[in-house]
Amino acid sequence: MIIENKDKLFKSLIKQTDTILTSKKDRETKLKAICKLLRENVSHYNFVGFYLVDNKHNELLLGPFEGHPTEHVRIAFGVGICGKAAKQKKRFVIQDVTKETNYLSCSEKVRAEIVFPIFYNNEIVGELDIDSHCFSPFTKEDESFLERICKKTSKLLNRY
Numbered sequence: 005m006i007i008e009n010k011d012k013l014f015k016s017l018i019k020q021t022d023t024i025l026t027s028k029k030d031r032e033t034k035l036k037a038i039c040k041l042l043r044e045n046v047s048h049y050n051f052v053g054f055y056l057v058d059n060k061h062n063e064l065l066l067g068p069f070e071g072h073p074t075e076h077v078r079i080a081f082g083v084g085i086c087g088k089a090a091k092q093k094k095r096f097v098i099q100d101v102t103k104e105t106n107y108l109s110c111s112e113k114v115r116a117e118i119v120f121p122i123f124y125n126n127e128i129v130g131e132l133d134i135d136s137h138c139f140s141p142f143t144k145e146d147e148s149f150l151e152r153i154c155k156k157t158s159k160l161l162n163r164y
Contacts (some may be wrong), residue, residue, distance in 0.1 A: 014149040017045055021156055031160050036068035038157065043135070045058045045071040048141035051110060054122075055079065055086055056161060064090055064131060071135065074110040082095040084108030086133055089119040093128055097147065099140040114137045118146065124162035132157070 024037045025110050039052040053069025058078075064086055068076040076084070081091040088106060098117045101107045107117075116136040121128050130156050136142070 008146050010143075013147065017041060017149070018156075023155060029119065032068055034160060035157065038153070039068055039070040039162055042153070045145075048116075048136045048138050049134050050113070050137045051094070051133070051135035053133050054157070055090075055133055056160065057090065057129050057131075067130070072111050072113075076108050076110060079108065085119050086131055087118050088127060089131060090122050093121050093123075095120045095147070095151075097142050099142065110135060113137045116141050118142045118150065120150055120154045121157060122158050122161050124158045129158060130161040144146065 019040055020041055024034050024041065027034065027147065029037070035054050039054065043049050043052045046141060051069065051071030051074070053071065053074075054067040055064035056067045060064050062081045064079040064081070066074065076086075079087045081087050083106070085098055085107060090161050096117075096119045098104055098107070101109070101114055101117055112133040115138055118134045120132045122130040132150060134150070
């Protein structure tokens, strides 16, 4: 029953994301609205943010986000989970951040993190980073849902 409800929720959030993306608002406003939508509707998404790729410096730059502010506004490729995901160009699902040696803590409340690189024309253009205050909150349904969100936002991030 819970998965069924989660499935309904994720389908609804995909539709709402499509509405945001087709609105006449600017990129920053759209990305911020998506962050807010996810954070307010998925109880274990306590921080939702986009990082944008700065290829010139091999860094990620913090873009729009919802949640506690973070000091990590620039992250070098390879550093932390986000930097590792950018360097390796693959997603990471960390169900317990205390077991990670290469973890950059944004808040002492964070227990888990999921990071998705976002690609446009086979090039990494950004990432979606989600922190949770719960241990082991991310399911395969979360992964499939967030992968769809990333595909939908890829064109938007390419323009940064």
